[in-house]
Amino acid sequence: MEYLCLRNLRLRRHKNGSSFTLCVPELRVCAGQTLAVVGQSGCGKSTLTDILALILQPDSADEFLMRGPEGDINLLNIPKRLQAEIRGRHIGYVLQSGGLFPFLSVLDNIMLPARLLGHNQKAVKDKALSLAVDMGIADQVYKKPQFLSGGQRQRVAIARALIHDPKLVLADEPTAAVDSVSAEEICDVLKRTVQNHNAALVIVSHDRALMRRHADYEVTYSLERRDGIVSTLQPPVRLDSAGDAG
Amino acid sequence: MSKALQIAVLSYKDVLHEWRMTLCVMFAVAAIATPLLLFFGLKSGVMDTLERRLLENPVTMELSSVNEKKLEPSWFEETASDPRVEFVIPRTRRLSASAEFFVKDKERKIRRSLDLYPTGDGDPLLLHFGSAAPGEGECVLTAEASRRLEAKEGDVLVATVSKDRGSVKAQREFRVAGILPDGAGATPVAYIRLKSLEQVEAFKDGVAVPELNWPGSDNVTKSxxxxxxxxxxxxxxxxxxxxxxxxxxxxxxxxxxxxxxxxxxxxxxxxxxxxxxxxxxxxxxxxxxxxxxxxxxxxxxxxxxxxxxxxxxxxxxxxxxxxxxxxxxxxxxxxxxxxxxxxxxxxxxxxxxxxxxxxxxxxxxxxxxxxxxxxxxxxxxxxxxxxxxxxxxxxxxxxxxxxxxxxxxxxxxxxxxxxxxxxxxxxxxxxxxxRELSDAVTSAGEKAFMLKRRGYIGFRMYAAKLEDVMSLQEKLTAEGIRTMSKADRIAEVMSLDKYLGMLFWLIASASLAGAVCCLVANMYASIERKRKELAILRLLGVHGSTLCIYPLCSSLLLTLGGIAISLAVFFVLAYTVNSTFAEQLQGDEKFCNLTMLHLAVTVLIAALIACVSGLAASRRVMKIEPSESLRDE
Structure with a gap:
């Protein structure tokens, strides 16, 4: 099932006197799929992430929808409060070094998104503990994040991204702050857990090799100079790992 | 739990987590608030003690006439109905208001001249010192009068009134109904009913008092x-x-x-x-x-x-x-x-x-x-x-x-x-x-028109409240009646209170402005330190306006914590001050004291400052974008 549909989306940004235009002819993110967004610096990975995270609004789009069993949600030109609402309810985030709150325990960090949505405390706690077991950090739940390793923190971040059952999980360079062994483990856990939750996963990374081993699809950009820089998202390419994962 | 409450809880946990920083800010707040509380506590305690001492002594509230201006009974009726007047009673001429007393049943007759003051039901001076107003044929003595006469409560005194340089004398008896302590006055005085005082004056004026068989002329009117x-x-x-x-x-x-x-x-x-x-x-x-x-x-x-x-x-x-x-x-x-x-x-x-x-x-x-x-x-x-x-x-x-x-x-x-x-x-x-006339019976038993008394030349008056003393004195002065009161002393205390209050607010204003600046600066710095966390909260779907609760709550916790420390220090200092000056204090008096109302207002002002600081910092929070959480790691 398609969770996110983008068609003929366009966003132009101006910075230091030059302009950057991101064009997305078509992008569909489906449940259970892992989409890797790779490319060199300045190609528009962050801009695409901001659009997907409902932080930036495109200038125009023929289609910018979030689909769901309760119907489609048009994400184009919606008010900021609704953007925040959709962000909190339907999207999970895994940040570079976890983005955990140092004053909360691991368990409280995991539970935070669900608590902000007002979910049942007991159910949230049970689910957080279950996720902690899945992530292999069950014995760390009452510790503060600063007492965990980089890999463990990322596992906490993954658990936090999934606690409220989002449709889409956005992972922005989730392995940037860990060693290669941990990176493999994190990608593996991330993909597996997201698939188990039947969510769609979009990983933004500069490590193309790592992504080729773990993602189902890969999208890249083609850059051209035409009235500033124009970056066009290429159609997704199915990767060999898709069959293994899927 | 609502999103706002969750944000408040997060803020609380953050404040606890950064306990060193928290304590620093709280001590900074306490350093500003404690001297203010101590100053206000001293001002409040000292002024309260002074006012209570003034208030508790009815002598403070007394106004007595100095010049002898004729006052009609209607003036007394009108004055008694003034809500500023607690008690007023006429006085007869001072020269006619004295008598020589001795204790009747004592072998050694100690004769002493006492001033006669009128009294009646509700006399605040007598009530304050626990003595009921004397009845007809009774008197209440001041401590000095009782010492001079060696009289005690229950004794029967013989009062001798004389006129014509002592050649004509009249006597009557008074039972001592009460003795006032020294605080009620240092002069030898016998408080008696107004009627008794009028009889003494009438006798001294040469008018017969048939009720007491005192000789004199009948006050029959002339054509x-x-x-x-x-x-x-x-x-x-x-x-x-x-x-x-x-x-x-x-x-x-x-x-x-x-x-x-x-x-x-x-x-x-x-x-x-x-x-x-x-x-x-x-x-x-x-x-x-x-x-x-x-x-x-x-x-x-x-x-x-x-x-x-x-x-x-x-x-x-x-x-x-x-x-x-x-x-x-x-x-x-x-x-x-x-x-x-x-x-x-x-x-x-x-x-x-x-x-x-x-x-x-x-x-x-x-x-x-x-x-x-x-x-x-x-x-x-x-x-x-x-x-x-x-x-x-x-x-x-x-x-x-x-x-x-x-x-x-x-x-x-x-x-x-x-x-x-x-x-x-x-x-x-x-x-x-x-003159008013009365249809009365002469000493010879005949009906005749008698001259009623010509009003009174003075009074004993007690104001209802401390601040009424001055306004009553002004009113009486406007009527041409010069009075003696403790108004100057009251005015001194009240103006001292006023000027100390002004001084306090001057210092407090400067300090409070400093406290607001300190708190705002601290909250700005705190927000800059936590920018990443706040951006993550925005990313997790918390709207900017809801996120404002975060600095508001932090500010409230820090300020109220500071005030709590400040109050704790204040109570220790206040106890020390009050213990040091215990010998100068009476009963439950305190030199340094804050009432529950003062404490409530202190906490309220602190909360207000915290809100102002928190809201000022909130403007910065509103500008935090969720995208800030995704980069700048």
Missing amino acids: VTPSVLLALDKPLDAVRESMLIQNTGFVNLKGFEPSCSDGEVHQEQDLDKQKPYHPFIPCEKYLYQISSVGMPADISDVKSLADRVRGRQDALLVPYNPYLSVTAGNRTFSILSFAAYGKSMVSGENCADSNCDLAAKLPPRVFYVSPAVAAEMGDGPKTVTVTYHEVNSRGEVTDRSISFEAAFVGKEGVGPNVALAHIALAGQLGSLQN
Whole structure:
């Protein structure tokens, strides 16, 4: 099932006197799929992430929808409060070094998104503990994040991204702050857990090799100079790992 | 749990997590607030103690008159109804308010002179010091008086009042109903009922006090009149006219031409209102109205005037008081008197008759009216009310009256609205011009018109509240009554309170501005430190306005924590100050103290400052974008 549909989306940004235009002819993110967004610096990975995270609004789009069993949600030109609402309810985030709150325990960090949505405390706690077991950090739940390793923190971040059952999980360079062994483990856990939750996963990374081993699809950009820089998202390419994962 | 509450909880956990930083900010707040609390506590405690000491002593609230201005009983009634007045009682003349006392049953008679102060029910001085107001025949002594007399409560004292340099003495007994402590006054004073004090004054003034068998004269009123009418066949020349007002006690003279020719019938209702009317003065006579100014003329004045016209067969001299009227039932008559000299042309009355005796002490209480009116009123004595009503040129109204029993007798020639009275009866009733009269019994057992007392020359007054003392004193001064009070002391305390308050708020304003700046700076720095966390919260779907709760809550926690530390330090310091000065304090007095209201206001102001700081910092929080969480790692 398609969770996110983008068609003929366009966003132009101006910075230091030059302009950057991101064009997305078509992008569909489906449940259970892992989409890797790779490319060199300045190609528009962050801009695409901001659009997907409902932080930036495109200038125009023929289609910018979030689909769901309760119907489609048009994400184009919606008010900021609704953007925040959709962000909190339907999207999970895994940040570079976890983005955990140092004053909360691991368990409280995991539970935070669900608590902000007002979910049942007991159910949230049970689910957080279950996720902690899945992530292999069950014995760390009452510790503060600063007492965990980089890999463990990322596992906490993954658990936090999934606690409220989002449709889409956005992972922005989730392995940037860990060693290669941990990176493999994190990608593996991330993909597996997201698939188990039947969510769609979009990983933004500069490590193309790592992504080729773990993602189902890969999208890249083609850059051209035409009235500033124009970056066009290429159609997704199915990767060999898709069959293994899927 | 709502999103806002979750944000508040996160803020609380953050404050706890950064406990070192938190304590630093709290101590900074406490460093500003503690000196302020201590200053305000000292100001509040010292001022409260001073005010309580002033308030608790009724002497502070007392106003006593200094100059001897005559005050009518109506003034006391009006003053007592003033809500600023707790208690007021008249005082008699100070020179007449003393007596020599000794304890009756003691072998060794220690005679001491005591000042006599009036008291009555509700006297705050006596009530404050636990003594009830003395009853008739009782007194309450000050501590100094009891020491000098060696008297104790329950003793019977003999008071000796003397006059004429001690040649005439009178005695009465007082039981000691209570003894006041030294705080009530240092002078030897006996507090007695006002009536007892009036009796002492009356005796010293030479007036008999029959209730106590104290000798003296009866205060029977004497005849007076504001003017006389002189009727003559021919007018007087200017020299003779002026002789009528030279050394006669009269000042003004006004002449009237005859208003009718000989043989015309005299009609009361036809008369010119300006011309005085008397039924026994024929209208063809030349008439002079000779008047006094201010005080009415007395017997000797009328007699000296009679001497000036002695020998003139045509002269008729009649005392004339146009302000007197008598009311019986629903009928009112002008009171006119018989002639003082000469013979009435109409009635044949002359001064050889008893009705012309101006000096008669007990004139018959008879009014002569027209026979028709007398028949209508019937025989027997009636209760009548004689009223003196005058509006002078300045618009001041004199209105006094007296009721007594009198008979009405018919007399030919008297008009229907006139009541003729014995010359002495009209004269005595004329005293209403200056004094209230009472229908009383003389020491000889006869009914006579007695002069009531002439009001009072002072008072003892207690204000209801501390601030009323000054306003009452101002009011009394405006009335021409100089008073003595502790108003200066009260004003000093109140102005000290005011200036200390101003000083406090001056310092507090500067400190509070500093506290706000300190807190705002701290909150800005805190937000900058936590920018990443706040951006993540925005990414997790928390709207900017909801996120404002974060700095608001932090600010409240830090400020209130600081105030809590500050209050703890304050209480320790206040205890130390109060313990150090314990010897100077009485009862539950404190030099350094904050009331519950002060504490509540302190916390409220602190919360207000916290909100201002938190809201100022919130503006920065609103600008945090969720994208900031995705990069700048």
